[in-house]
Amino acid sequence: MPTLRYFRRPLLKQSLESVFTVNPSQTVNQSDAKPLDVARIRADFPILSRTVNGKPLVYLDNAATTQKPKPVIAAVQHVYESMNANIHRGVHRLSVETTAAYEKSRLQVARLINAAKESEIVFVRGATEGINLVAQTFGRTHLVEGDEIIVSTLEHHANIVPWQILCEQTGAQLKVVPVDDDANFLIDEYKKLLSEKTRIVAMLQSSNALGTVIPVTEVTRLAHDVGATVLIDGSQSVQHHPVDVREIDCDFYVFSGHKMYAPSGVGVLYGKEALLASMPPYQGGGEMIKSVTFEQTIYNDLPHKFEAGTPNIEGTIGLGAAIAYLQDIGLSNIAAYEAQLLKYATEQLSKIPEVRLIGTAKEKVSVISFVVEGIHPHDIGTVLDQEGVAIRTGHHCAQPTMQRFNVPATARASMCFYNTEADIDQLVDAIQKTIKVFA
Amino acid sequence: MSELSDLYQELILDHNRSPRNRGKVEDADGSAQGYNPLCGDQISVSLKMDGDRIEAVKFEGSGCAISTASASLMTEALKGKTRVEATELFEKFHRLLTEDGSGVKLGPGMGKLAVFSGVCQYPARVKCATLAWHTVKAAIENEEGQVTTE
Ligand SMILES: Cc1ncc(COP(=O)(O)O)c(C=O)c1O
Numbered sequence: 001m002p003t004l005r006y007f008r009r010p011l012l013k014q015s016l017e018s019v020f021t022v023n024p025s026q027t028v029n030q031s032d033a034k035p036l037d038v039a040r041i042r043a044d045f046p047i048l049s050r051t052v053n054g055k056p057l058v059y060l061d062n063a064a065t066t067q068k069p070k071p072v073i074a075a076v077q078h079v080y081e082s083m084n085a086n087i088h089r090g091v092h093r094l095s096v097e098t099t100a101a102y103e104k105s106r107l108q109v110a111r112l113i114n115a116a117k118e119s120e121i122v123f124v125r126g127a128t129e130g131i132n133l134v135a136q137t138f139g140r141t142h143l144v145e146g147d148e149i150i151v152s153t154l155e156h157h158a159n160i161v162p163w164q165i166l167c168e169q170t171g172a173q174l175k176v177v178p179v180d181d182d183a184n185f186l187i188d189e190y191k192k193l194l195s196e197k198t199r200i201v202a203m204l205q206s207s208n209a210l211g212t213v214i215p216v217t218e219v220t221r222l223a224h225d226v227g228a229t230v231l232i233d234g235s236q237s238v239q240h241h242p243v244d245v246r247e248i249d250c251d252f253y254v255f256s257g258h259k260m261y262a263p264s265g266v267g268v269l270y271g272k273e274a275l276l277a278s279m280p281p282y283q284g285g286g287e288m289i290k291s292v293t294f295e296q297t298i299y300n301d302l303p304h305k306f307e308a309g310t311p312n313i314e315g316t317i318g319l320g321a322a323i324a325y326l327q328d329i330g331l332s333n334i335a336a337y338e339a340q341l342l343k344y345a346t347e348q349l350s351k352i353p354e355v356r357l358i359g360t361a362k363e364k365v366s367v368i369s370f371v372v373e374g375i376h377p378h379d380i381g382t383v384l385d386q387e388g389v390a391i392r393t394g395h396h397c398a399q400p401t402m403q404r405f406n407v408p409a410t411a412r413a414s415m416c417f418y419n420t421e422a423d424i425d426q427l428v429d430a431i432q433k434t435i436k437v438f439a
Numbered sequence: 440m441s442e443l444s445d446l447y448q449e450l451i452l453d454h455n456r457s458p459r460n461r462g463k464v465e466d467a468d469g470s471a472q473g474y475n476p477l478c479g480d481q482i483s484v485s486l487k488m489d490g491d492r493i494e495a496v497k498f499e500g501s502g503c504a505i506s507t508a509s510a511s512l513m514t515e516a517l518k519g520k521t522r523v524e525a526t527e528l529f530e531k532f533h534r535l536l537t538e539d540g541s542g543v544k545l546g547p548g549m550g551k552l553a554v555f556s557g558v559c560q561y562p563a564r565v566k567c568a569t570l571a572w573h574t575v576k577a578a579i580e581n582e583e584g585q586v587t588t589e
Binding site: 408 | 446
């Protein structure tokens with residue numbers, strides 16, 4: 001699991017030294033990590049040098065989408081300038097080169113998440129499409145009335161609504177694992193919900209709204225014990241720490257390219273080969289077939305069976321460049337750096353008496369949600385924007401999470417490895433300013 | 440570059456801190472709920488008519504400073520207006536927010552609403568300012584149910 005463990009006792013704002021303790025086993029791990037050359041990294045992201053309202057941009061909305069480093073921008077530009085062609089169906093040189101570059105990204109994705117085979121990597125538009133694909137192919141053919149699907153309270157709407165649609169179609173029922181007041185996942189409650197009726201467990205690995213990390217390896221093992229199939233939404237994980245789908249042993253794993261420094265419009269569905277092979281196609285069209293007559297159509301092999309139509313070719317090649325970039329920095333190094341930054345940000349925000357953190361789970365990725373007494377998150381977002389600080393305000397596509405914590409919305413700062421303590425200081429200053437405006 | 444104080448003018452901050460006409464009017468002739476899916480703001484508006492004239496408007500709900508102040512100032516602006524006058528005022532108000540509203544004449548006694556002219560510099564916030572108005576429009580037309588800003 002990721003090297004990002006620290007503990008925070010709720011409601012205790014003094015004596016921060018004692019509040020934050022690093023899990024001993026993780027300490028070793030963290031000291032193994034190489035420090036990042038953040039100045040150099042920042043220079044790789046052209047957008048970070050722009051200003052907003054005359055102030056240097058402080059970009060803290062990385063959970064929504066990340067900025068793109070030069071190698072990713074260059075990869076996309078290279079496609080347009082020197083190889084652009086449609087893939088898999090041309091004999092000419094450009095098509096051959098573009099196909100090779102596209103397929104290389106598939107290999108890179110397989111290695112990134114340690115899939116057994118490239119054919120287990122299906123390119124989709126994003127996490128949302130990956131989940132819908134599984135719901136409408138695997139789900140439609142395997143679930144019947146009375147079956148149950150388990151999700152957590154913290155899910156993004158993308159991992160709720162496709163299952164609700166499936167429930168309507170099949171008569172299956174959705175069950176929800178609660179979280180405690182710190183937004184820790186309640187594994188014992190999860191165990192109580194599991195039964196032979198459970199057919200699908202669909203859960204995020206890390207919460208985009210609150211940062212909580214769910215112990216997905218254990219979740220998967222317990223689901224398999226009752227014969228259920230497991231989908232893990234890694235949208236907020238693959239960019240933060242090493243992920244090994246075979247160690248998790250999940251049946252499906254989804255994520256979006258745009259949240260991991262790649263272009264938008266491309267994402268990944270990983271599925272175990274036997275499962276993917278047993279599933280009907282999602283969409284029909286070109287590329288997903290071997291042969292078509294009006295009498296009979298033979299579907300293509302994996303993974304092409306699930307890739308109907310011309311995909312986001314340049315985006316997928318950009319995804320390969322993003323993966324190479326991340327691996328160059330090292331995902332363990334990224335995890336250690338971001339854990340430090342999260343710790344710093346949590347300490348600094350906790351010093352502001354008017355700020356209340358929402359989501360103080362033991363294990364988190366670098367996402368901090370908060371509310372400020374008497375000030376609506378949208379007003380915070382607007383004042384912060386004026387100071388050049390970009391955060392997200394609203395329900396973060398996780399309305400059930402907001403309902404659980406009795407807030408209409410939160411302000412959320414989501415950090416990544418190009419952010420610095422100086423960014424956090426600017427965030428804190430801007431929050432102080434907001435409090436003054438509305439005092 | 441727009442200044443923050445153009446958006447959060449003192450009058451807006453004041454109406455956000457102490458909103459006027461909060462609550463429900465008794466024996467309402469019309470009411471409606473408004474919802475802004477973007478920020479989760481929810482508002483309910485109830486009104487009492489005296490013939491064609493609005494006798495009283497009240498609102499409840501939670502929202503950002505812009506939506507709260509807009510609802511509060513709206514309840515003051517609409518008191519005594521006819522249905523037609525109310526609709527016209529909303530149209531003008533909307534123009535104030537979405538176009539360069541400096542030329543829009545709001546009419547006598549409506550000057551206070553001009554404090555929202557800064558909103559047009561913040562397109563993401565226009566819906567906050569119009570939520571209460573959309574909702575009151577539904578209440579006047581006595582449509583029960585929910586309106587959204589989408
Ligand atoms: C946890 C999680 N799941 C799913 C999604 C949906 O991703 P996309 O909109 O890229 O399909 C997001 C994006 O915010 C997310 O954070």
